Amino acid sequence: MIHKALKRIAILISAALTMGNLMAQELKTLTLDDLLPGGETYRFAENIYGLQWWGDVLVKPEIDRMVTVDLKNGKETELLTIEQVSALLKKNNLDANVPTLQNVQLLWPGKTQMLIRTRTGFYVLDWKSESVVAKQEMPRGATNADFSKEGYNIAYTIKNNLFVNGKQLTDEPEGIVVGQSVHRNEFGINKGTFWSPKGNLLAFYRMDESMVTEYPLVDIDARIAELTPIRYPMAGMTSHKVTVGVYEVKSGKTIYLDAGDPTDRYFTNISWAPDEKSIWLVELNRDQNHAKLCQYDAQTGKLMGVFYEEEHPKYVEPENPIVFLPWDQNKFIYQSERDGFNHLYLMDTQTSVYPEKHSIGSSTYKESFKTIQLTKGNWLVQDILGFNESKKEIIYASTEVSPLQTNIYKVNVKTGVKTTLNDNEGVHRAQVSASGSYLFDSYATPSIARKIDVYDTTGKGLAKAINLLTAEDPLKDFALPQIEMGTIKAADGVTDLYYRIIKPINFDANKKYPAVTYVYGGPHAQNISASIRYGARAWELYMASKGYVMFCLDNRGSENRGLVFEQATFRHLGVEETKDQRKGAEFLMNLPYVDKTRMGVHGWSFGGHMTTSMMLRLNDVYQVGVAGGPVIDWQWYEVMYGERYMDTPQTNPEGYAETNLRSLASNLKGHLLMVHGYQDGTCVPQHTLGFIKACVDAKVQPDLFLYPGHQHGVSGKDAVHLYEKMTQYFEDNL
């Protein structure tokens, strides 16, 4: 069901764009250089870079000065100038170059300390005393820098080893990586170092991947092509082993958590107890159907207890570290999808309950603490944004208004009262001030590229204070197409699926147009949203300018619709999704202005899998496809992501066989261009090259293009080349 507000916006957008079309003669025609970030004439939507809270003071950096903004009237007061900063650096004999204040961060409310990060280090300067508070320099080659403002300490890595404050902590051989993200960035992991709340201790990941088979990527840009192998554990194969270390800055000692044999286990969602005495993490078995919330002693490494367990016959996917309440170090928030949607659960460590097995839906769980579910409903919490300590409120983002939207709410921990903090439109991102009384909110709606407002969160309901920015549409000078959204029923006949349709520029309802579907279709992504132009991608606009109807459908398995919707695809990825896309195609082919004999499809990654699947399984529908960086055979995808949805080739042979697109190669009837980044370490080139071989064996004729030097996507200036190639392929063949 489409939310009413969205429907209203859809109509407004259409109207606005129809007006746009009336003036089309005066408007410019889109080019790929205008539309793509790597293009020569691309313009980002206006933004305020470096906007930040300094306690409850809003600080807005500009290139050559920094101002505070009065929250009552928006009045700006100069705080600092770039000349001051330069003089300060010079006075202290610091050889750092600060070309803009937009990257400068104010560290502590009330204190005049700023953090300057340059290529060579981190500098904390006091602009009042004109002195250097802290200086942490990094040698060449240092990366993954993690600065703790609490202790002014710095952690970083050089190659595969970890350093703190210039001291090398580990001296591991190739094959063991320390201080970097592990488990291929799954389970919400995106870094490898975790400073304790007071900055005295550093928890870090150590990953032994020496037992993982190397995938032979080749760099052809060398004098003689060079092997640049990556450790890539493929589904069902031997995987890496992760342990967690704890380094104490003062003593210089390192211990490792005593978690037992790490074989086939995932250690995720690391967080520190507020007192720094323990570390909490979520441990997951390789089958990913059993999560355990564990507490470890940070000094001894001993397990202190397993306080929550969750199981699901398909999988559980913990992605959020626990967060302690600022006003009560004994209570934390755990996020779980156990009732079918991601919600907030308050757990009290000072309580103890017998860990009985409970079940809800297909999930079962055991709680050792008294737990209160703070949010509930057929929508999901997306992020905890902050707290209001005095009012005991959690400020968070959720999809409560619509699965296409992200809106800001607060919930009172004591009363359970939930309040919406902004208009029920668009996709919002907010940063909360220190006290939680204010936030600034950067958001987009289908008709607004970016707007930044400052709110007072303490009033009842909506409390808009100031508008800091309303960005104009960077494409305002161009002829733009009509964009509409709606829902159709999934192949199960029950579930609503959201679609977006873009009509060709200068649309004539009496004409028949070729139609191209853009598809992703995999988990953790949603293509239709209440953001600018309903989330339409640049290339869709370009194709509309070339006379194509562009279509997109978020099939079952995609993001923000809850667990049942996502897990419909379990153990046979691509199959249900393709059935849903057939429903989308049928809808499209029934539109009076669509030429149903001219149907195309394009997608990348999971969308490349879907494109290939649709060209092979729906070969009565699609004539032309471009599949980029596709998964072809799930046995060639990595363990963490792949086995979550597919189990292993050993335990799910029929699923792997059913979804292996090589075995469907002989179904190819239309024109299918396979594109792959030759340095793709996410979805390795074996997928595309293996499919090509299968097609040769099956005596069918796909097309191929590779981008040497590019990884899992073609970015930068070469994106223009890619989209030109793709466009030309549709122009030539559809």
Place this chain on the structure above:
Amino acid sequence: MIHKALKRIAILISAALTMGNLMAQELKTLTLDDLLPGGETYRFAENIYGLQWWGDVLVKPEIDRMVTVDLKNGKETELLTIEQVSALLKKNNLDANVPTLQNVQLLWPGKTQMLIRTRTGFYVLDWKSESVVAKQEMPRGATNADFSKEGYNIAYTIKNNLFVNGKQLTDEPEGIVVGQSVHRNEFGINKGTFWSPKGNLLAFYRMDESMVTEYPLVDIDARIAELTPIRYPMAGMTSHKVTVGVYEVKSGKTIYLDAGDPTDRYFTNISWAPDEKSIWLVELNRDQNHAKLCQYDAQTGKLMGVFYEEEHPKYVEPENPIVFLPWDQNKFIYQSERDGFNHLYLMDTQTSVYPEKHSIGSSTYKESFKTIQLTKGNWLVQDILGFNESKKEIIYASTEVSPLQTNIYKVNVKTGVKTTLNDNEGVHRAQVSASGSYLFDSYATPSIARKIDVYDTTGKGLAKAINLLTAEDPLKDFALPQIEMGTIKAADGVTDLYYRIIKPINFDANKKYPAVTYVYGGPHAQNISASIRYGARAWELYMASKGYVMFCLDNRGSENRGLVFEQATFRHLGVEETKDQRKGAEFLMNLPYVDKTRMGVHGWSFGGHMTTSMMLRLNDVYQVGVAGGPVIDWQWYEVMYGERYMDTPQTNPEGYAETNLRSLASNLKGHLLMVHGYQDGTCVPQHTLGFIKACVDAKVQPDLFLYPGHQHGVSGKDAVHLYEKMTQYFEDNL
């Protein structure tokens, strides 16, 4: 200038094919499956497999029997049956399976010994005494088998080591290869073991390539893509080091020739002295401009002398081991291009002359023996076929009639009188009987697929005895195009170049047809010959059946035209060749039936280089090209071939820069499909992938296809896929 005989044949062919066209309704249309050896309906031209001389007795094996052929009347007499052979094997408890007698070789004139080679070994059986004369078995994995009938010894290799009669001679680590061909099969080298004339000693190559950088080929057909690296010395880079060993069977001892430091030296054209006491070889410097004929003591390995030296400011290319006269062990024949064409020189080891430096053309040479030039003229000797000991004649093949032909001649060593032995038509290959009195000659002409005649060489001039086979055209049931040949002037305005033109099937002189050039253009290859259909390739016939004019021109640099013609391209390969091809294009575009706006080009390997060159340098001429396995940048090609023609990147930077097609990528205007075997170890995939990257950088749009599992060419059943892809590319774009 075209030889008159060829002109006459050209007219006959045209007439025959015109008649063919009149009957076109009854004739079948060509398919790729009919035309390509990997195709399901391909038929080879009829042949007599295993035909051989048994002394002066002609023996014709069939599947189930072997007959002798009376040379006077052609009458066949049964010699052996397969039942006899099977009974013989059984009687002697040999577990060998002999499904056909076509692979059986009779070893010694007058003796009833036959050699049977199976997968597991070599067996010499006497069918009269019904006994086993010799049995040499090989373990699994043995390859490069070399059997000496003189000593009944066998040499073979397993992996990188050499074995003789079951004994392992060497135990070298990976990176050192023994008993196999070296120097990447250049300089006429095609094997690594050389039995002495009496079978007592084995000379062999040992190649240390441990210092050569590995090129990372990748096999994507494995569970996880696997590295399958090859040692590939690229132009200007560190190359391998070759030495020559000598193994004595009796003593079991091995010595190595004491040739000094092998760095940057080539050891080629190994031959044994008839008395087995010494080994002769030609040594060449890395710059390939100075060849030395050296004799080494086979017992001590010491250098006995350097007896001939030849230099050329561009290069010398010795490709033929010396051959001793059967009737005089002190005289041998050396082949040299020093006067501009490959000719026979008789050297007398019993003489000694002061090695003065002589020059002829650009060549200089020093002879230590008295030398007589046996053949001379603006044509070249292609092969020594045999000797007539009693008459002191050498029987050889040459291009004397025409550069497009190979004909058989004899020259009397004493009198110098030269006699032609067959009709002045076609391309002949002959095997000479033991006495040299007879030969059988398998040949093709533009209108004959294969004919096998037996000649008496002793009469004056032509002495045809019997016709053993006249194969019918395997394409006789198909509608075939008109094929013509002729000459045009090269870009130098002087040199005649041969072309072949094929008109579309059902040609209509009033129509305009698209024209596609097939090109190779590199050294050591000639595309237009007096063989069946003037050497037209299967795909040319197919394209003619699709309505294309097909054209081919042997530009300067190609085979069989002598040294000046070949060396016109020195140090800037592809440049002069492309200028010549422009002349070809101009000729073609002036034909009334050619649509000059629809010109295409295709070639593989050097022809892939030429195709790319023509698409970039002649982008005003060609709209569509398909370049297969191309050289793109000569710095990525190997040392032996590449440096002969290009010198090194260090000594010829301007030549390498001029011929690097990556730097011309921005010239691309038309449709260019790059195709490469992904396992290509001859012209590594870096060429095509590097060109693709250059095109992306230059913002131009080539197309790409790779054949995983295929090397420097796509053979077997997949050839049909390749030619279908190529044909479709021209059909879609030209």
